[in-house]
Amino acid sequence: MPISPEEITRFSKYVLDISGIYLDRSKGYLLETRLKGLMDECRASSYGMLLNQIKADKKLEKKLIDAISTNETFFFRDTVPFDLLRNKIIPDLIDLRRKQRPSGPVPIKIWSAACSTGQEIYSIAITLLEMLPGRGNYEISILGTDISSKAVAQASYGQYNRFEVERGLPPDTRAKYFNQSGASWRIRDEVRSLAKFETMNLLRPLPSAIGPFDIVFCRNVAIYFQSHDKINLFKKIARVIAPGGSLLIGGSENLSGIALDFVSQQYLRGIYYTLKSDAETKKQDAPSDKPPRAKDLKTPARPRRKTVYDGKRPRPAAGTEKKRPEKKTPPPKDVETPVKNQTDDGPPTPIAPPREKIPEPLPSSLAGQLNKAGDRQKTSLLTSIQSRKEQGAALLSEKGKPSGSKGSLLDKISHRKKKR
Numbered sequence: 233m234p235i236s237p238e239e240i241t242r243f244s245k246y247v248l249d250i251s252g253i254y255l256d257r258s259k260g261y262l263l264e265t266r267l268k269g270l271m272d273e274c275r276a277s278s279y280g281m282l283l284n285q286i287k288a289d290k291k292l293e294k295k296l297i298d299a300i301s302t303n304e305t306f307f308f309r310d311t312v313p314f315d316l317l318r319n320k321i322i323p324d325l326i327d328l329r330r331k332q333r334p335s336g337p338v339p340i341k342i343w344s345a346a347c348s349t350g351q352e353i354y355s356i357a358i359t360l361l362e363m364l365p366g367r368g369n370y371e372i373s374i375l376g377t378d379i380s381s382k383a384v385a386q387a388s389y390g391q392y393n394r395f396e397v398e399r400g401l402p403p404d405t406r407a408k409y410f411n412q413s414g415a416s417w418r419i420r421d422e423v424r425s426l427a428k429f430e431t432m433n434l435l436r437p438l439p440s441a442i443g444p445f446d447i448v449f450c451r452n453v454a455i456y457f458q459s460h461d462k463i464n465l466f467k468k469i470a471r472v473i474a475p476g477g478s479l480l481i482g483g484s485e486n487l488s489g490i491a492l493d494f495v496s497q498q499y500l501r502g503i504y505y506t507l508k509s510d511a512e513t514k515k516q517d518a519p520s521d522k523p524p525r526a527k528d529l530k531t532p533a534r535p536r537r538k539t540v541y542d543g544k545r546p547r548p549a550a551g552t553e554k555k556r557p558e559k560k561t562p563p564p565k566d567v568e569t570p571v572k573n574q575t576d577d578g579p580p581t582p583i584a585p586p587r588e589k590i591p592e593p594l595p596s597s598l599a600g601q602l603n604k605a606g607d608r609q610k611t612s613l614l615t616s617i618q619s620r621k622e623q624g625a626a627l628l629s630e631k632g633k634p635s636g637s638k639g640s641l642l643d644k645i646s647h648r649k650k651k652r
Contacts, residue, residue: 347376350387443472
């Protein structure tokens with residue numbers, strides 16, 4: 233039986249009110265496919281009659297939610313979040329918590345807000361067990377919630393058929409963490425003990441006892457919500473994330489303009505979100521590499537020199553002290569290089585300084601006369617020098633000795649001695 237446009241509108245509004253899942257007019261085929269089992273169970277002759285029966289019976293309302301909600305999932309769906317968990321988020325979280333709690337086990341609390349049939353929960357638990365072999369050093373607690381009570385029941389039991397267990401789960405991991413029971417596989421107790429499950433409608437107020445969580449998975453659930461419901465959902469999640477915690481969403485989702493309490497962080501190929509308050513705290517605590525600004529540096533005031541006056545010498549009156557005149561350095565004179573007149577052929581060309589003039593050679597006749605005059609002067613000078621030498625030699629000889637000279641006086645003295 234085809235569903236009418238009016239019935240699509242009525243069902244869409246009712247489903248939106250009880251679950252937050254928005255179904256537009258194009259989802260008529262989805263309603264027909266997923267409500268067929270309820271139509272047969274309630275023996276309803278029309279979709280309008282089925283809706284009236286669902287409103288009157290709360291059990292049928294839960295079955296409607298189970299039928300409408302999408303429980304498409306598999307183990308290690310989209311490996312990027314688990315790579316982030318293994319290589320970035322968990323190591324950083326352990327370092328932070330050990331600083332806050334130096335002694336005792338490190339607490340790690342994780343919430344999967346739309347866990348469906350549990351594959352995401354057990355993928356998280358297996359990742360932690362592979363990373364942290366010494367469980368005694370850690371307190372691991374994982375909460376899985378979903379709006380579908382049927383999905384939560386299967387997740388809590390932890391049993392999957394061959395098709396479900398082979399989707400995304402390597403054979404060695406399956407053999408290590410699952411026990412085979414006939415054609416099915418059930419999660420082992422060491423993994424199951426890390427998790428607990430509850431039915432929860434994310435559009436309703438969160439329980440007061442929930443949280444705080446170090447990591448929250450909310451993947452591929454808000455895509456079915458309207459904008460205002462998305463904003464309210466991530467506001468509630470921000471209130472239950474512990475300082476230093478992280479949020480992981482679906483690969484096709486984006487929180488830009490929706491979750492103002494979060495800022496995106498990128499590591500390798502993955503993106504996760506942290507609280508904006510954490511980012512601001514890290515920014516304030518991080519040492520700044522920038523040099524301080526000039527206005528922030530306070531230069532100490534220079535001490536004033538005090539003039540000490542002699543007691544005998546009167547101190548000059550205030551304002552009469554002579555001030556040394558300030559030396560004014562004349563500004564450097566710009567040396568201008570003479571420039572030729574600029575033409576249209578190119579830029580002005582500087583003129584080179586004038587060269588020193590080299591004297592021109594004298595005529596040959598004049599040069600000869602000057603040479604002869606110089607030779608005559610040299611000859612007369614030599615003659616005068618020789619005459620002076622002859623006069624000196626004559627004075628030193630006996631014949632030419634003057635009467636008052638030293639030689640004549642000695643002769644007289646020796647002559648007188650002989651007479652005696």
